[in-house]
């Protein structure tokens with residue numbers, strides 16, 4: 231992985247939940263992979279070094295702000311001490327030495343030791359290729375399952391669009407036959423236009439969404455596959471950006487790194503149990519879908535094209551995907567697998583009451 235590739239990924243607006251389509255950024259319906267403030271911090275860090283190609287002005291250490299005390303949780307400060315013919319930099323606990331004076335026993339830790347420990351931490355965090363390959367296979371299978379589910383919705387919306395067009399033709403015919411007043415014509419055209427826009431929006435959104443999910447998964451996995459290697463070859467600025475993109479906090483104890491809070495989706499993608507979890511989630515979803523289809527067959531599902539076969543709230547909610555609170559969240563959220571209960575849900579069309 232080259233430095234410029236690392237850069238390109240960190241610049242990807244997908245990470246803040248924006249989807250780029252034809253060069254325009256749209257808010258994605260997936261949850262933001264990293265928060266806007268993190269993304270902006272990353273951009274700022276990356277921008278610093280592009281000014282005039284000069285060496286960036288480094289007023290502080292690249293780990294400052296992300297490293298915290300492994301004993302009391304306070305942030306770490308930096309102290310530069312001169313003596314014995316040299317300059318020595320240390321991280322120290324701001325809880326112990328700052329205003330709080332909490333009595334934390336963390337000693338001063340030489341900066342170069344923390345740097346080396348953080349490199350070791352990245353090696354431990356980068357999951358083995360086997361794990362990531364399994365994650366990829368399982369999540370892609372889940373995405374395909376969602377795609378088949380969404381294709382039903384899209385098909386139903388296309389039927390709805392055809393109905394709207396037919397209604398528009400009938401309406402105009404009625405108007406020319408002087409069976410409909412101008413004001414009723416206007417009202418009805420307005421209503422039909424709204425219905426058409428809602429159907430088209432839903433088709434566009436669903437079509438765009440899974441592709442964005444797929445792209446986001448690819449980007450996150452490829453960053454994760456090489457994150458440790460990327461960190462080692464990166465300069466201080468990019469190291470900082472990588473630390474902030476992947477971790478909320480890295481905890482430093484007297485004898486090394488005691489833990490780190492990884493951000494999503496990386497924490498979840500690196501989770502050992504994820505492939506099994508996704509697999510059983512998908513299998514259950516398939517079983518539920520089969521059961522729901524069997525139920526439809528027994529109750530006599532109406533034919534496509536009849537008014538009742540337009541997408542109803544019941545169709546819309548019956549998908550195999552559980553509501554918020556699933557233990558697969560937030561990956562499920564990231565991948566757009568939450569139930570489709572967004573505000574943009576289309577309204578059911580009503581029949582023209584005056585159709586001649």
Ligand SMILES: [Zn+2]
Nearest residue numbers: 299302323334
């Ligand atoms: Zn402390």
